[in-house]
Structures are given as structure tokens and as C-alpha cells.
Amino acid sequence: MKTKVAIIGAGPAGLLLGHLLRSEGIDCVIVERQSAAHILSRIRAGVLESVTTQLMHRLGLDARMNAEGMIEHGFNLADDDRMIRIDIEALTGRYVTVYGQTELTRDLMDAALDRGLPIVYEAGEVALHDVDGERPWISYVVDGQSQRIDADFIAGCDGFHGPSRKAVGDHPARTFEREYPFGWLGILADVAPCHPELIYANGPRGFALASMRSPTRSRYYIQVPQAARIEDWSEDRLWDELAARFDSISDRGVARGPALEMSIAPLRSFVFEKMRRGRLFLAGDAAHIVPPTGAKGLNLAASDVAYLAEALIAWFAKGDAAPLAGYEARALARIWKAERFSWYLTKLMHRFPEDGAFEHRMQRAEIDYVATSRAMQTAIAENYVGLPL
Known part of the structure; x- marks a missing residue:
């Protein structure tokens, strides 16, 4: 098989x-190691920046998002029993949309066939070849049969553990990483949210987040030690803990229901600054990971591919190589700003086990400053709603 871009x-x-x-008439093929059902079974974040929603609008794939997504004009930081509302619409003129990543993925999958976008699912043993040459290719196995795709370019959008980053090579000087000494224990349930807007809470019991996927589906998290095991948490124990965090500060208090999913997610910051090798380009989690604080993961992936698509379109339309040459620097400039914001919000709203009384006082002083400074709230709102491309 031959194509312009193998993804x-x-x-x-x-x-x-x-x-x-x-949408610009450029042939491409997507190769995926998992099944479509497996991809849609994964529970992921659901706060979309305006950059991401604008891409869906540009593609004409925003009908369900517009009908079912929840417009959020602000969010809240809680310090013990004090709520600090960040009015992102008043401060920036924009807003975020709560729409599950699974639903956005479903919309993109459902439209692929009609729009001539072939996807090869359950492709095993994916390998990249000749990425430094003018005609790179990928190999894979489906149903026991070896397959090959020749392309002009390869886009590695296969996440942290995929083969694309490994094909770029070992560049330890270009790798930056921070592992956090805690994780997030989360529960998803078909119950009404406790508050109409997200609440990031920091109290003596640690961090907690009250969020939602719809008016009838809630997503909650609490901070747990890095060594915590899901087996040690019953649903009742987690609901009790959430009620202790949010009943006194939320509009409706925590409603309980059977868990659709419970899991513990580790937190890390990771940037691989080598986003290109020859005709291979990395985008999304293949190049960077952010803590879920601030909901930047999916949105960073969207900005990466916006830059990469623009560069590839310029190449195929005009033979202009400059945007491809500038892709890495352009993407990294936005990546590092998003990493900084996720790191900042994580540091502000979590209890770190190594911190002592002085660090807790500094954290409290920072939250006090946020509460009283419009300039500080504007900076947080600008980052939360998404910096411009």
C-alpha cells in the first residue's frame, strides 16, 4: 500500500x-494496534479548550459536541472551606467545553469511512523503517499476514509506549521528566455532579477534584500515595471521603451511585524534545505527558496536530519545507507553557509528602494571592482555557 502520510x-x-x-485532499492511512472497541472503552479526560473545539468545528464534526457538551464559563479552586471562582469567560472572553474524550474519539471514528480515512485496527508488530530517507515505510501484521505501507511522511501519534518515539532514537539530553509522589484515585458514576462547575480542592486531607462528563455523570478524584492499591478502596470508602471533601463547599453535595469505573492514575510530567527525525514526526503523548491537573493532555495533542497538519499541507500544496522545519520549535513552545501550567496547578493544589510547615504556608500565601488578584486570576484563566496557537 502507498500513501502520502502514514499515521x-x-x-x-x-x-x-x-x-x-x-479535508485538504491528502491521502493518509491510520494504523492502530488496538481494536476500535478497546479504544472507546478507555476512560479519559473531558475538558476541551477552544483550540480543540474549533478544530472539530473546522472539520464539521461538532454537531454532537454542540448538542451534548456542557459549556463551562468558570471553575473553582477550594482552600479548605473557601471557594475561589475563576471566571474564565469574564477574564478571557472564552470558555471550555466539557465533552468526554471518548465521545470526541467516537465522533472522529464514525466519520472516518465517509471521509475516505482508512483505519487499520489490531495491527501488531508495528515497526518503522527508513525514516531518514525520502520514502519511509511501516510494517505490521494483521491476522497473521505481514503488511507494508510506503509513505512520504510518518506521523507518530501512538502514545508514550508506542514504537514511534523509539524510532526517533535515544536522546537522553532531550528528555525531561518529573514523577510525582502521589496518584489520583478516580471514580466515574451516573450521578448528578455536586456542583455546576469543576472544583479543584486543597485541604488537610490532600487534593480532590469534583468534575463531570454530563449533567447526569460525575467524575471524582482524590490524591492518594504513590504506593496506594485500588484493592484497598471500596466504593463506600471513596464516597465517604468525597463527601468529607465536597459536601460543605458544593451546591448539592456528593450523590452516590454504583461505580462505572474506579482506577488509580499516576502523575508525571514528561517532555521529549526531539519531535522529528527525517520524515518521522511525533505528536501527542508520544512526545509529552502532563499531569491531569488542568486537563492539558488531549488539548496539547490537538495543538500538535494542528501545527503538523498545517506544515504537511504546505508541503503537499506548495512544496514549502519551512513549516515542517519549524514544527518542532513551534510545538515545543506551546508544550512547555502547558507543562508549566499543569506543574503549577499540581504544586498549588496538592499536599507533597516532603513539604513541611513552611511549604504549606507558602502554598496558602499563593492561594490567598490568587483569591485577591484579578491579574493572577486572569493568568490562570488564560492558561486554563488554552493559550492561542
Whole structure:
């Protein structure tokens, strides 16, 4: 098989890139190691920056998002029993949309066939070849048969553990990482949210987040030690803990219901600054990971592929190589700003085990400053709603 762009990974990054290229008449193929059902079974974040929603609008794939998504004009930081509302619409003129990543992925998958975007699912043993040459190619196995795709370019949108980053090579001087000494224990349930807007809470018991996927589906998290095990947490124990955190500060208090999913997610910051090798380009989690604080993961992937699609379109339309040459620097400039914001909000709202009384006082002083400074609230709102491309 031959194509213009071979895309590895059918998550939001790969699907968005594929649709952006097909909208300009550029042939591409997506190769994915998992099944479509497996991809849609994964529970992910659901706060979309305006950059991401604008891409869906540009593609004409925003009908369900517009009908079912929840517009959020602000969010809240809680310090013990004090609520600090960040009015992102008043401060920036924009807003975020709560719409599950799974639903956005479904919209992109459902439109692929009609728009001439082929996706090969359950492709095993994916390998990249000749990425430094003018005609790179990928190999994979489906149903026991070896397959090959020749392309002009390869886009690695296959996440942290995929083969694309490994194909770029070992560049330890270009790798930056921070592992946090805690994780997030989360529960998803079909119950009404306790508050109409998200609450990031910091109290003596540690961090907690009250969020939602819809008016009838809630997503909650609490900070747990890095060594915590899901087996040690019953649903009742977690609901009790959430009630202790949010009943006194939320509009409605925590409603309980059977868990649709419970899991513990580790927190890390990771940037791989080598986003290109020859005709291979990385985008999304293949190049960077952010803590979920601030909901930047999916949105960073969207900005990466917006830059990459623009560069590839310029190449195929005009033979202009400059945007491809500038892709890495352009993407990294936005990546590091998003990493900084996620790191800042994580540091502000979590209890770190190594911190003592002085650090807790400094944290309290920072939250006090946020509460009383419009300039500080504006800076937080600008980052939360998404910096411009």
C-alpha cells in the first residue's frame, strides 16, 4: 500500500490529524494496534479548550459536541472551606467545553469511512523503517499476514509506549521528566455532579477534584500515595471521603451511585524534545505527558496536530519545507507553557509528602494571592482555557 502520510495511532491525535489532512485532499492511512472497541472503552479526560473545539468545528464534526457538551464559563479552586471562582469567560472572553474524550474519539471514528480515512485496527508488530530517507515505510501484521505501507511522511501519534518515539532514537539530553509522589484515585458514576462547575480542592486531607462528563455523570478524584492499591478502596470508602471533601463547599453535595469505573492514575510530567527525525514526526503523548491537573493532555495533542497538519499541507500544496522545519520549535513552545501550567496547578493544589510547615504556608500565601488578584486570576484563566496557537 502507498500513501502520502502514514499515521500510527488512532487516538484523538492520530484521528484529528487524519481528518485535517483528508479535508485538504491528502491521502493518509491510520494504523492502530488496538481494536476500535478497546479504544472507546478507555476512560479519559473531558475538558476541551477552544483550540480543540474549533478544530472539530473546522472539520464539521461538532454537531454532537454542540448538542451534548456542557459549556463551562468558570471553575473553582477550594482552600479548605473557601471557594475561589475563576471566571474564565469574564477574564478571557472564552470558555471550555466539557465533552468526554471518548465521545470526541467516537465522533472522529464514525466519520472516518465517509471521509475516505482508512483505519487499520489490531495491527501488531508495528515497526518503522527508513525514516531518514525520502520514502519511509511501516510494517505490521494483521491476522497473521505481514503488511507494508510506503509513505512520504510518518506521523507518530501512538502514545508514550508506542514504537514511534523509539524510532526517533535515544536522546537522553532531550528528555525531561518529573514523577510525582502521589496518584489520583478516580471514580466515574451516573450521578448528578455536586456542583455546576469543576472544583479543584486543597485541604488537610490532600487534593480532590469534583468534575463531570454530563449533567447526569460525575467524575471524582482524590490524591492518594504513590504506593496506594485500588484493592484497598471500596466504593463506600471513596464516597465517604468525597463527601468529607465536597459536601460543605458544593451546591448539592456528593450523590452516590454504583461505580462505572474506579482506577488509580499516576502523575508525571514528561517532555521529549526531539519531535522529528527525517520524515518521522511525533505528536501527542508520544512526545509529552502532563499531569491531569488542568486537563492539558488531549488539548496539547490537538495543538500538535494542528501545527503538523498545517506544515504537511504546505508541503503537499506548495512544496514549502519551512513549516515542517519549524514544527518542532513551534510545538515545543506551546508544550512547555502547558507543562508549566499543569506543574503549577499540581504544586498549588496538592499536599507533597516532603513539604513541611513552611511549604504549606507558602502554598496558602499563593492561594490567598490568587483569591485577591484579578491579574493572577486572569493568568490562570488564560492558561486554563488554552493559550492561542
